[in-house]
Amino acid sequence: MTNYLLExxxxxxxxxxxxxLDNVNLQVEEGEIHALVGENGAxxxxxxxxxxxxxxxxxxxxxxxxxxKECKFNSIKDSEKLGIVIIHxxxxxxxxMTIGENMYLGNERGHRLAIDWNTTYSEAxxxxxxxxxxxxxxxxxxxxxxxxQQLVEIAKALAKQAKLLILDEPTxxxxxxxxxxxxxxxxxxxxxxxxxxxxxxxxxxxAYVADKITVIRDGTTIETIDxxxxxxxxxxxxxxxxxxxxxxxxxxxxxxxxxxxxxxxxDNWTVHHPLYPERKVVDNVSMFVRKGEVVGIYGLMGxxxxxxxxSIFGQSYGVNITGQLKINGREVHLKKSASDAIxxxxxxxxxxxxxxxxxxxxSIKVNTSLAHLDAVSSHTVIDGDKEYAVAEEYREKLKTKTxxxxxxxxxxxxxxxxxxxxxxxxxxxxxxxxxDEPTRGIDVGAKYEIYCIINDLAAAGKSVVMISxxxxxxxxxxxxxxxxxxxxxxxxxxxxxxxxxxxxxVILQSGRSA
Amino acid sequence: MNENRMSVGAFFQKYTMxxxxxxxxxxxxxxxxxxxLMPGSINNLISQNGYVFVLAAGMLLCILTGGNIDLxxxxxxxxxxxxxxxxxxxxxxxxxxxxxxxGIGLLIGIFQxxxxxxxxxxxxxxxxxxxYAFRGFSNVVLGGFRVDITNDQFLIxxxxxxxxxxxxxxxxxxxxxxxxxxxCLAIGAVTILVYILMTVRKILVQRKLNIHQSxxxxxxxxxxxxxxxxxxxxQLSNLRGFPTVLIWIALVLGIYQYITxxxxxxxxxxxxxxxxxxxxxxxxxxxxxxxxxxxxxxxxAGLAGILTAARAKGIDPVYGEGYEMDAIASCFIGGxxxxxxxxxxxxxxxxxxxxxxxxxxxxMVGVDSNLQKVVKGLVLLGAVxxxxxxxxxxx
Numbered sequence: 049m050t051n052y053l054l055e056x057x058x059x060x061x062x063x064x065x066x067x068x069l070d071n072v073n074l075q076v077e078e079g080e081i082h083a084l085v086g087e088n089g090a091x092x093x094x095x096x097x098x099x100x101x102x103x104x105x106x107x108x109x110x111x112x113x114x115x116x117k118e119c120k121f122n123s124i125k126d127s128e129k130l131g132i133v134i135i136h137x138x139x140x141x142x143x144x145m146t147i148g149e150n151m152y153l154g155n156e157r158g159h160r161l162a163i164d165w166n167t168t169y170s171e172a173x174x175x176x177x178x179x180x181x182x183x184x185x186x187x188x189x190x191x192x193x194x195x196x197q198q199l200v201e202i203a204k205a206l207a208k209q210a211k212l213l214i215l216d217e218p219t220x221x222x223x224x225x226x227x228x229x230x231x232x233x234x235x236x237x238x239x240x241x242x243x244x245x246x247x248x249x250x251x252x253x254x255a256y257v258a259d260k261i262t263v264i265r266d267g268t269t270i271e272t273i274d275x276x277x278x279x280x281x282x283x284x285x286x287x288x289x290x291x292x293x294x295x296x297x298x299x300x301x302x303x304x305x306x307x308x309x310x311x312x313x314x315d316n317w318t319v320h321h322p323l324y325p326e327r328k329v330v331d332n333v334s335m336f337v338r339k340g341e342v343v344g345i346y347g348l349m350g351x352x353x354x355x356x357x358x359s360i361f362g363q364s365y366g367v368n369i370t371g372q373l374k375i376n377g378r379e380v381h382l383k384k385s386a387s388d389a390i391x392x393x394x395x396x397x398x399x400x401x402x403x404x405x406x407x408x409x410x411s412i413k414v415n416t417s418l419a420h421l422d423a424v425s426s427h428t429v430i431d432g433d434k435e436y437a438v439a440e441e442y443r444e445k446l447k448t449k450t451x452x453x454x455x456x457x458x459x460x461x462x463x464x465x466x467x468x469x470x471x472x473x474x475x476x477x478x479x480x481x482x483x484d485e486p487t488r489g490i491d492v493g494a495k496y497e498i499y500c501i502i503n504d505l506a507a508a509g510k511s512v513v514m515i516s517x518x519x520x521x522x523x524x525x526x527x528x529x530x531x532x533x534x535x536x537x538x539x540x541x542x543x544x545x546x547x548x549x550x551x552x553x554v555i556l557q558s559g560r561s562a
Numbered sequence: 563m564n565e566n567r568m569s570v571g572a573f574f575q576k577y578t579m580x581x582x583x584x585x586x587x588x589x590x591x592x593x594x595x596x597x598x599l600m601p602g603s604i605n606n607l608i609s610q611n612g613y614v615f616v617l618a619a620g621m622l623l624c625i626l627t628g629g630n631i632d633l634x635x636x637x638x639x640x641x642x643x644x645x646x647x648x649x650x651x652x653x654x655x656x657x658x659x660x661x662x663x664x665g666i667g668l669l670i671g672i673f674q675x676x677x678x679x680x681x682x683x684x685x686x687x688x689x690x691x692x693x694y695a696f697r698g699f700s701n702v703v704l705g706g707f708r709v710d711i712t713n714d715q716f717l718i719x720x721x722x723x724x725x726x727x728x729x730x731x732x733x734x735x736x737x738x739x740x741x742x743x744x745x746c747l748a749i750g751a752v753t754i755l756v757y758i759l760m761t762v763r764k765i766l767v768q769r770k771l772n773i774h775q776s777x778x779x780x781x782x783x784x785x786x787x788x789x790x791x792x793x794x795x796x797q798l799s800n801l802r803g804f805p806t807v808l809i810w811i812a813l814v815l816g817i818y819q820y821i822t823x824x825x826x827x828x829x830x831x832x833x834x835x836x837x838x839x840x841x842x843x844x845x846x847x848x849x850x851x852x853x854x855x856x857x858x859x860x861x862x863a864g865l866a867g868i869l870t871a872a873r874a875k876g877i878d879p880v881y882g883e884g885y886e887m888d889a890i891a892s893c894f895i896g897g898x899x900x901x902x903x904x905x906x907x908x909x910x911x912x913x914x915x916x917x918x919x920x921x922x923x924x925x926m927v928g929v930d931s932n933l934q935k936v937v938k939g940l941v942l943l944g945a946v947x948x949x950x951x952x953x954x955x956x957x
Contacts, residue, residue, distance in 0.1 A: 387845035398843065410836050429824050433771070
């Protein structure tokens with residue numbers, strides 16, 4: 049008889065019109081790391097929201113048994129009281145407040161009328177050490193990097209006396225190094241008896257850290273894979289469960305494309321931080337991309353990749369930008385606006401589709417035409433039929449899954465949102481496509497389709513720059529790879545000559561020499 | 563069965579305010595023994611609330627940009643009206659006065675929009691200072707006293723005095739007099755016909771493009787709206803025909819409907835309100851969008867100033883107080899989002915009519931004027947609460 053800390057039995061949750069969860073069963077043993085995997089929209093987050101009381105008792109069917117007792121949570125407070133703490137994918141820290149203030153937000157130390165700051169900060173420091181941070185808890189959150197912010201979130205959960213820690217995509221915004229550190233931290237917690245549930249798209253991480261892997265597809269539990277064997281379970285094995293078929297190729301074949309002249313050239317490009325102008329975020333970078341070429345920029349999070357792309361895109365990021373920009377061999381001076389960059393044929397497909405990319409409250413149609421409204425209007429009056437036809441054309445071309453293009457983008461899954469974002473820039477008919485993490489946070493099937501789109505773009509003679517922190521993706525998709533670290537380009541290789549080891553070696557070396 | 567119930571729920575959610583409006587109209591029709599539906603009442607409802615429709619149209623654009631409001635419009639209405647009245651009192655040509663009023667409104671809008679769009683002064687503060695400043699200017703221009711309008715042409719054209727109705731050209735041509743007003747009926751009939759033809763075209767295009775929209779639903783909506791418009795036109799034609807102010811209201815609403823649904827600028831307004839960063843990165847000059855919204859608001863304040871002065875046959879230094887709130891309330895009751903990016907002209911019209919009907923109904927029933935304010939406040943709160951709740955359910 050195994051000792052289950054948590055059992056979720058026959059959970060069914062219906063939203064108006066859709067069954068999000070259909071008879072889901074989840075059993076988590078005390079002291080294990082249990083992974084929950086599934087494609088976007090499979091129902092992982094819904095399940096965790098049921099568990100944590102965000103969807104209160106009575107809005108779903110089924111039972112939650114925690115520590116041998118049946119639970120009826122009405123809010124997050126109820127579940128947190130029992131030590132079930134969820135860390136959401138989007139960091140929920142207030143940048144302008146200190147780490148200590150953030151950690152005890154809503155859980156303040158002291159008594160009703162006054163916060164006891166000494167206790168707050170001393171306890172906060174204690175938990176920060178536990179997650180391996182040496183920062184003072186009086187540091188403002190905005191002054192530490194994303195990786196450390198994620199650790200602060202974990203410290204915050206520990207401060208709530210967590211017994212069952214749920215981490216929703218904890219590494220989605222971390223680089224490989226920070227991710228690895230986080231996973232090792234989890235393994236350390238496990239040794240101390242903590243039980244954890246991790247939701248992740250990164251299957252290698254799941255295989256590395258989890259004891260058991262439960263696969264959810266279309267709102268039902270498919271299987272629970274045991275990962276206790278000597279060899280970690282293979283990614284292919286997990287994917288098979290997730291998509292219901294074998295994925296033989298994770299990357300589409302690249303056709304031989306005729307690579308043409310240099311389209312975009314950047315020389316000695318230096319960008320300073322907008323808030324701290326003395327800090328160089330991009331440091332003397334030179335690069336070029338040819339017509340029909342896919343150039344990968346690999347670098348860890350915080351290496352300055354996004355900042356490089358956005359500063360090229362009409363100085364949408366940064367101050368005191370110096371350097372030369374040549375398009376088609378001619379030097380151009382872009383005014384400080386995205387519209388000027390667009391006029392020169394540059395598109396920037398953001399990594400942050402919800403924040404910088406899409407208008408979630410508007411339809412697919414509206415989002416598709418937004419960057420190129422001129423093409424569907426005459427004298428600034430929009431031709432509705434034409435616009436609809438365009439949106440429909442791109443829906444078909446990119447295989448966006450939606451009943452109609454009048455659907456609000458906010459209602460789509462991550463993969464489909466990404467397709468809408470790509471559709472917007474494909475419709476804008478730009479020659480230079482700067483793709484920033486084009487497959488972030490989307491499932492395997494949708495990734496494959498997006499890779500196909502990238503290949504098609506190159507085949508059509510566009511110059512594609514693909515920024516990514518996933519090495520296999522960079523290696524498989526690019527013709528040429530730039531390696532970026534700490535604001536500088538530290539290496540360049542042909543994809544045919546590059547390997548994971550070589551690239552990591554370049555980064556390590558650059559770190560040492562600096 | 564289950565699906566059917568769902569669609570009923572969705573129906574209520576979508577048409578809450580329409581249903582509320584129908585309920586309120588029926589309630590007051592019963593409470594006043596049918597008086598509230600008589601031609602005179604309908605005529606008054608339109609004439610009294612002309613300024614609300616005009617201001618709410620302008621306000622909608624500001625709200626769309628991100629829940630920004632313009633607090634200065636009440637004072638700007640008074641100021642533009644004051645300038646116009648003083649000009650006319652000094653025997654300046656009426657058209658010059660009209661142009662001055664519109665022009666001043668527009669300039670004020672551009673002025674305030676400059677701070678909001680270019681220097682990123684919060685709209686609330688920029689327009690709050692405008693609210694104080696232009697109230698003060700109004701007093702200065704008027705010297706603290708009421709100024710009357712004696713220009714009959716102005717009054718007739720903009721809806722003040724006895725004869726501010728569209729004359730019955732058809733009966734004049736036929737050489738007869740009497741009721742109903744045939745011109746009024748003819749215009750009403752043409753309007754309904756055009757509306758029906760537009761719906762038919764829309765349905766045909768939808769079929770061609772394979773958009774699955776409930777055709778019976780659209781037909782029912784069209785029939786109901788045509789019915790309501792027909793009823794109003796019939797009642798008006800049995801009084802004196804269209805009040806001239808209705809022409810201005812219709813013109814403004816038509817233009818704003820067009821801007822919000824058909825033009826690139828309209829699209830940009832929604833996009834900026836929905837996600838400003840994404841809109842800017844799509845190459846839209848977002849500052850110009852803000853500027854446009856506030857400039858248009860200023861222009862509408864100028865027009866509302868004209869209508870207000872005409873209706874009151876003059877201007878007092880305290881006129882226009884609270885007008886901004888009527889406009890804001892109409893937009894929010896009509897379903898505009900306080901965070902921007904969501905809101906329609908049609909919704910705003912419903913909101914404004916609902917407020918107007920409640921106002922007038924309470925007056926006719928004889929509710930104390932202080933109590934009336936309480937009711938108005940509760941209606942606004944109720945509408946927004948409902949909006950918030952229905953959105954939460956969707957999640």
